[in-house]
Amino acid sequence: MNKFGTAILLAGGKSSRMGFDKQQLKVNNILLVEYIINRLYTVFDDIVVVTNNSEHYTNLPCRTVQDEIPGYGPLSGIHIGLKMAKNQYGYVMACDMPYINFDYIAYLKNRMEQVDCDACVTVFNQEWIEPFHGFYSKKLISPIEEYLKSGKRSVFGLLKNFNSIYIEEEIAREYSPNWDLFLNINTKEDLLELETQWSNLNM
Numbered sequence: 001m002n003k004f005g006t007a008i009l010l011a012g013g014k015s016s017r018m019g020f021d022k023q024q025l026k027v028n029n030i031l032l033v034e035y036i037i038n039r040l041y042t043v044f045d046d047i048v049v050v051t052n053n054s055e056h057y058t059n060l061p062c063r064t065v066q067d068e069i070p071g072y073g074p075l076s077g078i079h080i081g082l083k084m085a086k087n088q089y090g091y092v093m094a095c096d097m098p099y100i101n102f103d104y105i106a107y108l109k110n111r112m113e114q115v116d117c118d119a120c121v122t123v124f125n126q127e128w129i130e131p132f133h134g135f136y137s138k139k140l141i142s143p144i145e146e147y148l149k150s151g152k153r154s155v156f157g158l159l160k161n162f163n164s165i166y167i168e169e170e171i172a173r174e175y176s177p178n179w180d181l182f183l184n185i186n187t188k189e190d191l192l193e194l195e196t197q198w199s200n201l202n203m
């Protein structure tokens with residue numbers, strides 16, 4: 001099987017809701033970042049973790065890099081991740097999202113390959129996008145740079161100016177009926193819930 005190139009795993013946030021660095025998040029003693037990396041390697045041949053605490057990541061089996069234009073949230077990470085990406089498109093993931101859906105990744109990739117687009121992301125109510133589980137083109141590197149330097153940080157705000165493919169929520173739900181795909185672990189309560197879920201699955 002041809003693998004999908006570079007996956008960009010963002011791990012540079014503030015973790016203010018969790019109260020400790022989510023890069024250290026363990027679910028039933030499994031380090032979530034490592035778990036995600038191993039899963040991503042099933043379909044990607046290259047992974048870049050974007051972190052502002054590289055000392056947490058000395059033993060990871062992939063490349064790590066820091067934000068080049070820090071302080072603007074996920075878009076800072078997407079920017080440097082795309083610079084490091086080996087192919088035209090990078091797949092962007094968050095370090096607090098435990099579920100990866102290989103069929104959905106293949107679907108996004110297929111959709112993207114039909115047109116020459118700048119990004120392919122999921123949209124909700126035509127109002128806001130989910131920046132993760134999406135593909136972004138290297139063509140966005142310079143525009144993101146300008147955008148960040150003008151003090152803006154909204155991923156959707158940026159993509160509106162480009163040729164983006166927006167996948168409707170209904171389609172994403174066909175791949176993830178219980179919406180696991182977009183679950184992200186922000187609080188200790190989220191963590192407890194996931195631990196219970198994984199224990200029930202014997203993970």
Ligand SMILES: Nc1nc2c(ncn2[C@@H]2O[C@H](COP(=O)(O)OP(=O)(O)OP(=O)(O)O)[C@@H](O)[C@H]2O)c(=O)[nH]1
Nearest residue numbers: 010011012013014015016017050073074077094095
């Ligand atoms: N590289 C990088 N990643 C970021 C940055 N801000 C957020 N992220 C990542 O983006 C993903 C989503 O972050 P959130 O859960 O919304 O925010 P957070 O800052 O980590 O946590 P809160 O402070 O609780 O909002 C996570 O994987 C974060 O690690 C940033 O400035 N740089």
Ligand SMILES: [Mg+2]
Nearest residue numbers: 096184185186
């Ligand atoms: Mg989150």
